Amino acid sequence: MYRNANARQTHFSHSPPVTGGNAYFQFPCRPQPRAEHQPFLYILPGSVLSSPVRNFSKRTPHRQRPWPPGRRSRLSPGDRIPHCSRPSGRGNSVCTSAFPKDMHQRRRPVKPLVHGSKYTTTEWHLTAEPKSERPPFELEVDVLIVHESGRTWRVPAFWAGGRDWRVRFAPPLTGKYRWKSECRGAKDEWLNGREGMLEASDTQSENPLLRHGPLRVTRSGRRFEHEDGTSFFWLGDTWWMGLTKRLTWPGDFQRLTADRVAKGFTVVQIVAGLYPDMNWHDPRGENEAGFPYSKDFREPNPAYFANADVRICHLVRAGIVPCIVACWGYYLPWAGEEKIRRHWRNLIARWGAYPVIWCLAGEGTMPYYLSETKDADRERQRQGWTEIARYVRATDPMRRPITIHPTDVGRDQVADPGVLDFDMLQTGHGGYDSIPNTVKLLTEGVARTPTMPVVVGEVDYEGFLHG
Numbered sequence: 001m002y003r004n005a006n007a008r009q010t011h012f013s014h015s016p017p018v019t020g021g022n023a024y025f026q027f028p029c030r031p032q033p034r035a036e037h038q039p040f041l042y043i044l045p046g047s048v049l050s051s052p053v054r055n056f057s058k059r060t061p062h063r064q065r066p067w068p069p070g071r072r073s074r075l076s077p078g079d080r081i082p083h084c085s086r087p088s089g090r091g092n093s094v095c096t097s098a099f100p101k102d103m104h105q106r107r108r109p110v111k112p113l114v115h116g117s118k119y120t121t122t123e124w125h126l127t128a129e130p131k132s133e134r135p136p137f138e139l140e141v142d143v144l145i146v147h148e149s150g151r152t153w154r155v156p157a158f159w160a161g162g163r164d165w166r167v168r169f170a171p172p173l174t175g176k177y178r179w180k181s182e183c184r185g186a187k188d189e190w191l192n193g194r195e196g197m198l199e200a201s202d203t204q205s206e207n208p209l210l211r212h213g214p215l216r217v218t219r220s221g222r223r224f225e226h227e228d229g230t231s232f233f234w235l236g237d238t239w240w241m242g243l244t245k246r247l248t249w250p251g252d253f254q255r256l257t258a259d260r261v262a263k264g265f266t267v268v269q270i271v272a273g274l275y276p277d278m279n280w281h282d283p284r285g286e287n288e289a290g291f292p293y294s295k296d297f298r299e300p301n302p303a304y305f306a307n308a309d310v311r312i313c314h315l316v317r318a319g320i321v322p323c324i325v326a327c328w329g330y331y332l333p334w335a336g337e338e339k340i341r342r343h344w345r346n347l348i349a350r351w352g353a354y355p356v357i358w359c360l361a362g363e364g365t366m367p368y369y370l371s372e373t374k375d376a377d378r379e380r381q382r383q384g385w386t387e388i389a390r391y392v393r394a395t396d397p398m399r400r401p402i403t404i405h406p407t408d409v410g411r412d413q414v415a416d417p418g419v420l421d422f423d424m425l426q427t428g429h430g431g432y433d434s435i436p437n438t439v440k441l442l443t444e445g446v447a448r449t450p451t452m453p454v455v456v457g458e459v460d461y462e463g464f465l466h467g
Contacts, residue, residue, distance in 0.1 A: 112196050117203040119170050119210045119227075121353045126157065126165040126181055129190045136163070137299055140184040140345075141191050143167045145198075148176045153397035157181070158349035161302035165191060168353035170398065171200035172213070172227070208319050214355035215321060215401055217421050221451035224401075224422075234455055236267035236323065240362075243270060243308045245287050253311055257318050267321045269359065269405075269457065270312075272347055273304065274327030276362055280334065293343075297335040300346055309350065316354050324351060325359040325405060329413075330368040332361070332384045333377055340384075341391050348396045358392055359424070360385050360404040364413035382415055389419035405457050409441060411448065418450055424457035431460055 116122040124143070128136055141157035157167045171177060177198040183191035203210050213227025224232040237260050239247065247253050260268065273292030275285045281295050289303035315322050326347060332340055347358075364385045367377035385404060392402060401421040404413045410424035411417035425441050428434035438456060445454035 114196065114198050116171055116198055116200045117205070117210075118174050118200050119172065119203055119213050119355070120205070121168050121170050122198055122200075123169075124167045124179070124196060126167065126191055126194055128163040128165060129188050130163065132186055132188055134186045135299070136165075139186055139188065139191070141165050141167075142182050142184070143169070143179050144182065145169055145177055145179045147171075147173055149173065155352075155397050156345055156349040156395060158305075158346055159300065159302060160306070166349075168350070169198075170214075170353040170355075171198065172398070174200050174202055176200075207317070209316060209321065209355040214398070215357065216399075217401060217453060221453070223453055232266070234267055234453075235265050236269055236455070236457070237265045238269045238458065238461075240269070240271050240325075241275060241284070242268065243273065243287060243311055244275070244285055246284065249288070249307070249311060254314065257314060257320065261318050261320065265320065267323050267357070268315055269323040269325055270315075271325045271362065272308070272327070272343075274331045274335075274343070276328040280331075297339040297343075305346070305350060312351055312354065312356075321355060321357060322351070323357040323359050325362050327361055329361040329364040329366050329381050329385070330371070330377065332381050332388070334368070337384055337387065340388060344388065344392055345395055348392065352396050352398050352400060356400055358396070358400050358402045360389055360392065360402065360414075362405040363407050363426075364404045364410075366407050382413060385413060386415040386419055389414060393419065403455070403457075409445065410457075411445075411452075417452075420452065422453040422455060423448075424455050426458040427456055429460055434460065 114122060114124075126141065128139075132139070137159050139159070143155045143157060145153045145155055151173070153169070155167055155169050157165045160166045167179075167181075169179075177200065179196050179198065181191055181194040205211055208226070208230075212230040215224050215232055216227060217223075218225050224234060226232055239256070241247060242253070247256065273285070274280075275282075278284055281291055285291060287304055287307045289307050290301055292304045292308075293300050312322050312324075324347060326344055327340070335343075361381075365378045365381045367374040367381070371377050389402060389404070393399075403420055403422050403424045404410050405424055406413045406426050408426055410422075411420060414420065417423075423445050425438075425445060427438040427441050438459070442454060442456065
């Protein structure tokens with residue numbers, strides 16, 4: 001059973017949208033206003049109500065006497081229970097006004113079954129307690145997902161504002177899954193122990209990122225491929241400020257995406273809110289909803305990331321892999337390692353279900369331009385990004401490829417190159433004069449160990465072709 005709340009339509013499935021309160025299937029690509037809760041309960045196929053309740057289906061009068069103890073009644077899809085004044089907002093349970101006050105304690109919540117597709121994002125909603133002992137953005141909520149084969153994933157949830165938490169998961173296997181939520185950091189009974197089920201079928205999508213699966217490095221360590229073994233050619237474009245209002249949505253963003261698809265680009269590098277070449281909270285870093293975090297980096301702005309969701313999803317719909325650059329390197333000493341970890345957890349929870357690539361930072365070891373302790377900052381950032389890489393690896397259940405954008409050579413930006421899946425280079429902006437250095441760094445990168453793909457991640461920009 002589901003309560004009707006904020007349903008969206010999946011854009012990568014031929015099946016009809018499933019409406020639901022705490023579990024629904026979607027690939028979110030458009031911002032949707034939050035729907036008002038309807039004063040009735042929708043019944044989906046197979047839902048069962050147990051006594052003692054009244055049968056409030058549209059074919060049975062409200063004044064019908066209670067069912068005898070132990071009797072069960074199966075309602076038809078689309079039937080609704082009138083006079084239900086509000087949803088309970090708790091877990092997967094139903095509207096309280098239609099049942100005795102102690103119904104939540106006397107019956108187990110229904111485990112909703114959601115139908116999805118392989119590699120296609122499924123999202124569940126969880127609702128926190130009305131009064132929590134800690135601010136919601138300080139909690140950590142995970143969902144443990146178990147496939148019928150026994151394979152498991154621990155998926156982080158993200159705070160979506162108010163009491164709303166969301167979990168996104170792209171099933172890598174067909175078959176049946178069960179999930180259960182866990183909340184750390186507070187005794188929130190509404191976020192703990194929520195359960196549900198997912199059944200994933202083979203995808204019918206023509207999108208190459210969904211048909212062939214997300215990216216990985218081949219066993220040889222020399223190139224990229226999709227999860228089904230199909231080769232992938234990296235031809236990337238750079239939109240550092242692509243999630244800000246400087247690249248307007250939908251006009252400029254969609255127009256630029258269409259142009260890059262037509263030209264054969266397969267990757268877009270894009271910074272996730274903590275931008276280069278400006279101070280923190282510079283107005284140039286805003287999108288339509290403001291800044292991504294409060295000025296002390298403590299509280300995220302869910303509306304900022306909801307607007308970013310739309311853009312990231314549009315790239316994926318177009319068949320382009322987003323290379324998510326979490327921030328610029330000098331944000332590590334600015335914000336501190338703990339807050340950068342929270343930032344990364346938020347990014348993994350929001351976008352880890354999509355076929356993305358993780359870039360730890362831009363110009364990882366470069367100190368801030370006006371720093372008076374550049375040597376100390378450089379070493380602190382080198383050690384710090386190594387630890388952040390290990391954290392990302394441990395937190396991301398989907399194991400998306402990890403790199404770092406460098407001042408010159410990516411593997412030199414970290415203390416342990418083994419934390420990276422592939423190397424990234426920045427070889428110069430001097431037009432044809434940059435070619436010798438590009439050839440040199442590429443040749444050296446391919447010869448170094450551990451063996452990994454080598455990508456030139458920043459070359460000439462428009463207007464820089466001749467120095």
